[in-house]
Amino acid sequence: MQGWWRASLVAAVLAGLASCQTMIAPAPRTVALAIEDVTVIDPESRRVLVHRSVYVDGGRIVAVAPARARKDYAARRTVDGGGRYLIPGLLDMHSHLFLPDPGAPTLNLMLANGVTGIREMSGDCWEVAGARSGCIGEFKALQAKIKAGEIPGPDLVSIASPMVMGPASAQVPKGVDSFIVPRTPEEARRLARYLKSRGADLIKTHDSLTLPVFAALGDEAGRLGFETAGHVPFGVAVTALARHNFRSIEHARDLLYDCSRYGAEFRRSAGAFAEGKAAKRPEEGTRLARTVNEFDPDLCRSTLTALAGNGTFYVPTHVTREMDARAADAAYRSDATRKYVPRPRDAEWDRDLDRTAKSSADMARLYQAFFRHGLKITGLAHQAGVPIMAGTDANDTMIVPGFSLHRELRLLAEAGLAPMEILRAATTVPAAYLRREADLGGISPGKEADLLLLGRNPLDDIGNSASIVAVMANGRLYDRRALDALLVEAERLARSARPAP
Numbered sequence: 342m343q344g345w346w347r348a349s350l351v352a353a354v355l356a357g358l359a360s361c362q363t364m365i366a367p368a369p370r371t372v373a374l375a376i377e378d379v380t381v382i383d384p385e386s387r388r389v390l391v392h393r394s395v396y397v398d399g400g401r402i403v404a405v406a407p408a409r410a411r412k413d414y415a416a417r418r419t420v421d422g423g424g425r426y427l428i429p430g431l432l433d434m435h436s437h438l439f440l441p442d443p444g445a446p447t448l449n450l451m452l453a454n455g456v457t458g459i460r461e462m463s464g465d466c467w468e469v470a471g472a473r474s475g476c477i478g479e480f481k482a483l484q485a486k487i488k489a490g491e492i493p494g495p496d497l498v499s500i501a502s503p504m505v506m507g508p509a510s511a512q513v514p515k516g517v518d519s520f521i522v523p524r525t526p527e528e529a530r531r532l533a534r535y536l537k538s539r540g541a542d543l544i545k546t547h548d549s550l551t552l553p554v555f556a557a558l559g560d561e562a563g564r565l566g567f568e569t570a571g572h573v574p575f576g577v578a579v580t581a582l583a584r585h586n587f588r589s590i591e592h593a594r595d596l597l598y599d600c601s602r603y604g605a606e607f608r609r610s611a612g613a614f615a616e617g618k619a620a621k622r623p624e625e626g627t628r629l630a631r632t633v634n635e636f637d638p639d640l641c642r643s644t645l646t647a648l649a650g651n652g653t654f655y656v657p658t659h660v661t662r663e664m665d666a667r668a669a670d671a672a673y674r675s676d677a678t679r680k681y682v683p684r685p686r687d688a689e690w691d692r693d694l695d696r697t698a699k700s701s702a703d704m705a706r707l708y709q710a711f712f713r714h715g716l717k718i719t720g721l722a723h724q725a726g727v728p729i730m731a732g733t734d735a736n737d738t739m740i741v742p743g744f745s746l747h748r749e750l751r752l753l754a755e756a757g758l759a760p761m762e763i764l765r766a767a768t769t770v771p772a773a774y775l776r777r778e779a780d781l782g783g784i785s786p787g788k789e790a791d792l793l794l795l796g797r798n799p800l801d802d803i804g805n806s807a808s809i810v811a812v813m814a815n816g817r818l819y820d821r822r823a824l825d826a827l828l829v830e831a832e833r834l835a836r837s838a839r840p841a842p
């Protein structure tokens with residue numbers, strides 16, 4: 342009896358549990374969007390997950406689940422991810438909207454190319470010197486409209502101050518307070534406080550700053566809870582930057598100097614120019630040739646190891662060095678994406694290309710060598726653990742917004758980075774730089790749903806980053822038709838653009 346009783350009790354309890362479970366099994370939660378049965382490439386974990394469904398609601402990822410499992414979610418809209426690849430939205434960590442120019446062509450081009458976030462590297466004007474446009478209020482207003490989904494575009498994830506230059510390269514206009522071109526540490530500290538009060542996320546530095554001014558600017562920025570980034574001052578080795586809250590080196594240039602035996606001499610003589618103790622900077626041809634020819638692998642290794650230890654980020658913008666190297670190359674100049682560039686800017690680009698191309702054959706060879714050498718140093722920097730970020734200098738000569746980021750990714754492949762590491766340079770590493778790992782840089786629950794659906798696998802060939810089927814940004818889905826419409830509109834705006842009066 343006892344055995345029977347026990348067995349039936351167990352059976353009853355089990356039945357109870359089963360019916361209980363049936364009773365409490367929740368109805369599938371309704372979410373805004375499901376991307377069904379896709380291959381998820383998550384650069385943050387470096388994992389590839391096949392046959393997953395990604396559920397999105399309120400602009401965030403709510404779940405990444407096996408596609409064929411029981412469905413916990415029902416979606417109002419579904420996208421077929423079969424045979425496709427999902428990666429996080431790309432970040433261009435060095436770009437320029439050049440407000441008050443109309444932002445629209447740039448914003449459209451960025452979004453149509455899957456760029457869902459940009460670090461704006463000239464996001465304020467010198468209002469204190471009388472500027473009334475291109476000021477930070479315009480950038481913030483634009484950012485708010487983009488975030489609210491009122492206009493399509495990438496999020497402005499970081500907005501830099503105007504470039505802070507030293508007296509060797511800039512003059513203070515008459516009647517303007519001299520601290521905007523700081524000569525002393527005291528002026529630099531005042532300037533840092535002023536720029537903080539403007540609401541900039543970082544102070545952009547120019548190479549013409551002297552060490553004492555650069556140090557005071559960065560130290561005060563750190564005290565105020567922000568930072569500097571940009572061009573490395575002539576007289577300052579890259580390994581000394583982190584001490585002064587300098588967080589990212591822009592452009593494939595400074596790192597190359599400090600990887601050569603010529604570097605110390607260059608820093609001394611260019612530093613003397615910044616301090617007003619020398620009339621000229623070192624001559625360009627000499628600078629390029631000696632930097633390449635006097636490359637020192639041991640010195641380079643110790644420089645890069647120190648840089649990695651400091652946690653200084655590197656944004657090589659190889660596409661800008663490519664412009665120097667290929668200014669005379671007809672195929673390069675006739676790039677089809679120039680049709681998206683507003684006519685006045687496109688004409689300016691031609692003039693700049695002509696100027697660069699007109700230099701001697703020797704200079705052209707040096708530009709090419711410097712460009713290739715830059716790729717090599719980026720490969721070494723990556724191996725040494727320096728965090729590399731993708732950036733383009735968008736809207737500078739021949740840098741067509743959006744398209745140029747995919748070009749930069751291909752150049753990072755030429756530098757020797759594996760496809761997953763290149764994806765990280767445009768997603769996970771920028772998220773770490775921005776200290777926004779909770780929101781950006783991967784595909785997992787809780788992150789912002791900035792996503793790219795690709796037709797081909799970017800891990801097979803990073804060029805496939807451009808095989809964009811759909812983009813999700815700021816809670817909105819843009820399918821291929823919507824993306825093409827953005828491009829058509831950008832082309833129309835480019836064609837009708839007139840020079841500023």
Ligand SMILES: [Zn+2]
Nearest residue numbers: 435437462734
């Ligand atoms: Zn720039």
